Amino acid sequence: MGSAIGRTMEYCCCRDRKSGRAILRTERTEARAVPHRAELLVPVNFDVSFSDHPASQDDKDNVWASKLLAGKELAVVVSDLSGFTSTTRKYGIIHFASIIARKRQLCLPIAHRHGAVHVTTEADNLIIVFEKALNAAKASVEMQRTIFAFNDSLTEAEDSQHFKIKLNGIGVHCSGSGLIVDSHDELAGEAFREAYRIGENIVEDGQVMVSSAVKELIENDLFFQKADFQEFVSDDETYWIVAGDPGPATCNVVSCDDDSHLDPGLLPLAQRHSLVGGALTDLDKHIAATNMSEKTVMMFNLELADTEGCTLEEILRRKHKVTTLIEPVLTKEGGRSLEPALWAFDTAAQALVGTLKMRNVVQESAQLLQGTGVTGYGIHTGKMLIIDGTDIHWGDPVNTSSKLGQDLAESSTILITAEVKVAADGDARCKNCEFEAL
Numbered sequence: 001m002g003s004a005i006g007r008t009m010e011y012c013c014c015r016d017r018k019s020g021r022a023i024l025r026t027e028r029t030e031a032r033a034v035p036h037r038a039e040l041l042v043p044v045n046f047d048v049s050f051s052d053h054p055a056s057q058d059d060k061d062n063v064w065a066s067k068l069l070a071g072k073e074l075a076v077v078v079s080d081l082s083g084f085t086s087t088t089r090k091y092g093i094i095h096f097a098s099i100i101a102r103k104r105q106l107c108l109p110i111a112h113r114h115g116a117v118h119v120t121t122e123a124d125n126l127i128i129v130f131e132k133a134l135n136a137a138k139a140s141v142e143m144q145r146t147i148f149a150f151n152d153s154l155t156e157a158e159d160s161q162h163f164k165i166k167l168n169g170i171g172v173h174c175s176g177s178g179l180i181v182d183s184h185d186e187l188a189g190e191a192f193r194e195a196y197r198i199g200e201n202i203v204e205d206g207q208v209m210v211s212s213a214v215k216e217l218i219e220n221d222l223f224f225q226k227a228d229f230q231e232f233v234s235d236d237e238t239y240w241i242v243a244g245d246p247g248p249a250t251c252n253v254v255s256c257d258d259d260s261h262l263d264p265g266l267l268p269l270a271q272r273h274s275l276v277g278g279a280l281t282d283l284d285k286h287i288a289a290t291n292m293s294e295k296t297v298m299m300f301n302l303e304l305a306d307t308e309g310c311t312l313e314e315i316l317r318r319k320h321k322v323t324t325l326i327e328p329v330l331t332k333e334g335g336r337s338l339e340p341a342l343w344a345f346d347t348a349a350q351a352l353v354g355t356l357k358m359r360n361v362v363q364e365s366a367q368l369l370q371g372t373g374v375t376g377y378g379i380h381t382g383k384m385l386i387i388d389g390t391d392i393h394w395g396d397p398v399n400t401s402s403k404l405g406q407d408l409a410e411s412s413t414i415l416i417t418a419e420v421k422v423a424a425d426g427d428a429r430c431k432n433c434e435f436e437a438l
Helices: 002-011 027-031 084-091 093-113 133-153 156-160 190-202 212-218 264-274 277-291 312-332 348-364 396-408 418-424
Strands: 038-042 065-069 074-081 118-122 125-130 167-175 179-182 207-211 227-234 237-244 292-304 336-339 342-345 372-386 413-417 434-437
Touching (some): 074 093, 074 190, 084 093, 093 118, 093 133, 093 264, 093 277, 118 179, 125 133, 125 190, 133 167, 133 207, 133 212, 167 190, 167 212, 212 237, 264 277, 277 292, 292 312, 292 348, 292 396, 312 336, 312 348, 312 372, 342 348, 342 396, 348 372, 348 413, 348 418, 372 396, 372 418, 396 413, 413 418
Parallel strands (some): 167 207
Antiparallel strands (some): 038 434, 074 167, 118 125, 227 237, 292 342, 292 372, 336 342
16 A cells, blocks of 8 residues: 555655645545546636625525534444455446445444434445444444354355455444534534544454443443453553444344335445346446446545634534535536535536636635635546435546545645546647646
8 A cells, every 4th residue: 555655646746835734534545546647737817706606695604504413422333344445446346336335235224223313324434323322332233243244144156256345343432512414414523523533543353443431331231241342542542342242133134135225226236246147247237337427526625724612513614615605616617516525527628627717716715715725626537436316426536536636735736637638638628728747
């Protein structure tokens, strides 16, 4: 992994680099390598004035948050898989998407049976909110056992198709400070932040790990009488691996045809797990023909300055100001919002022009945005798996644009790959663009 990142830095070297880190989730991007030569897009003037955009009118951002979750011990579960990048590169995005679909098919019924009050799906993560820490911990143990049971149940033919679900781990934390779910279904709050850190960055080897706050609330429950809570220290914080034999916990490995908790658009992906040989090849061809397309993707990095003392509501409101401001700009250029900081375009020229206009608007709106800005932009083009009505919009364009825009670009630089430059060459709208190879 390290050598891949080293090569990336050779290809993408920004001038006038400044310090300053993004607040968006970038912990896992170290696993992303960029096997593309990058270009630096020099800005050109498009005469985009601030007054052209609806967001510059009254501050009517009253839809910045969809709901507030409150409770004395709201608990968040974050489960993560391992091998996203390596598996995708070796077997293709459809294959890994099918593993994620199968994981959701197995785990979501468990979450709902234990009283989940909110579920967010984020690539290979499941982020689940419970009202009680005990429910969260029980569900986590059952999800772990069910995934292990599923892997053990694979036939030799299925195992040869690399259908095992590689659980990296499950993290659990609770807090009484409440959670906010914003208009893009993203969570904010102390319980989520710590659970995400445990599940994404600390736990490994398929373990269930809980915070000390969770352990205190569950260790005397009958379910966990035979559990062995093993201490684990990270950054001077103490966490607990749930080992031993807690339970009883059921292991219901539902059929890959089960659609009780799975989005209908994801069912064909899950059904891959019952097929081998020609039947599997035929289904993959159908999935690709229906859902794979060439897209140019732009991802930017949002930075909020002076957040000390700000409430969660204020932070989300400031983020929403940016997304409200840029939406009409990028939509007018043919962009489609896949996530708040991720946009897809049909052509490279649309992405380049839209990004340049967006940057102009953000820079001209500095006073309105009150210290919220965009530190960098990344653009890449290629094949994408996009399943409408779901959160699946994956592929190399997303990984690469994320690495460029959220990790490497600084000082509002726009970094593009050579593929984007080639695709935009000859388009009249880009004739005034200047490129500098890095």
